[in-house]
Amino acid sequence: MPAADHYDAIILGAGGAGLMCALSAGQRGRRVLVIDHADAPGKKILISGGGRCNFTNIHTAPDRYLSANPHFAKSALGRYAPQDFIDLVEKHRIAWHEKTLGQLFCDGSAKQIVRMLLDECEGGGVEIRLSAPITDVTHADGVFTIAHGGRTATAPALVIATGGPSIPKLGATGFAYDLARRFGLKVVEPRPALVPLTLGGEEALFRTLSGVATEVVASAGKAAFREAALFTHRGLSGPAILQISSYWKNGESIAIDFLPDAPAGWLAAAKRARPRAHLRAALAERLPDRLAETLADRLALPGELANQRDAALAEVERRLATWRFTPNGSEGFAKAEVTVGGIATAGLSSQTMAARHLPGLHAIGEAVDVTGWLGGYNFQWAWASGWAAGQAI
Structure with missing residues (x-):
């Protein structure tokens, strides 16, 4: 094997x-090497x-992130804010727009963001x-040695940025966790997040509604999200479900409010009107229509509204506002956008x-036990945690 190349910092992962x-360390004059097993950077x-x-x-x-330590993300997020990244995007003349709920997208292509990051890296050598x-x-002796692709590189600083196991078709693995454990860091058990949930048993009939979407409030524990839910041939998806999946644990139920805008007593009012x-x-x-038919069948309220007592109609309203599903699982890491858990922040x-x-060892991004909501939060954690480490190495 040829002699090792020496750097100030080696970063594992080109996401x-x-x-x-890399760009923030390189632009501070550090000699930086990024290594990735993939054939292209920024696949996610x-x-x-x-x-x-x-x-x-x-x-x-910070309250839009899940972590065993809910305060951990405050420092990095406070020092590298969304506006800092927006400034970088605008510096590169990338047109963008706000969609809904504060989510910012490129007008053109995600390729522009990858190109921007690579150009900034090039600017930092x-x-x-x-x-x-x-x-x-x-x-050993304060130096990390990385054998990769038939070559060797050394540096006093090593950054684990290889992400979590979500979306394995892009090459994602649990490599970050194995490496962290090898160097004495603990790992919070990882599980799929921002992932569709599956239904079985009696609830499987809702799968016949595949393709039907409606705005709901989905909740699990103290967490609640108002967005669209989508019925699929396997169960439940859509933004509201993806959001709540991060808080859901196997064996637990989730609650759905199918009519978040309906005023109390709306069914009794409907009885008087019709x-x-x-x-x-x-x-x-x-x-x-299809959802209305399925819910009505399950509620099994016989006959015309005129024949129902107001108390019975109030009970129907309550059930529609707190409809409970008990998913039998999720679609797993293959369909999960991110991972809950990871390298313990402690x-x-x-x-x-x-x-x-262990001085010199850093971990950033999705590899760490910090997971954001749907809608750009996980990218902001990537930028903020990457910048924080880049300023330190």
């Missing part, structure tokens, strides 16, 4: 967090937001090696993303 870390960036990259969210705040699978990582109507017809005025500095017990 959003890794590239941000390229598929995000339907190919337009939902690159940040203007409503970013960063070297990027692709199609370079890592075969060994060792540490006494001969059936429940299905009353529901069809507020919900898609072993890391929130300011530098460095391992407390």
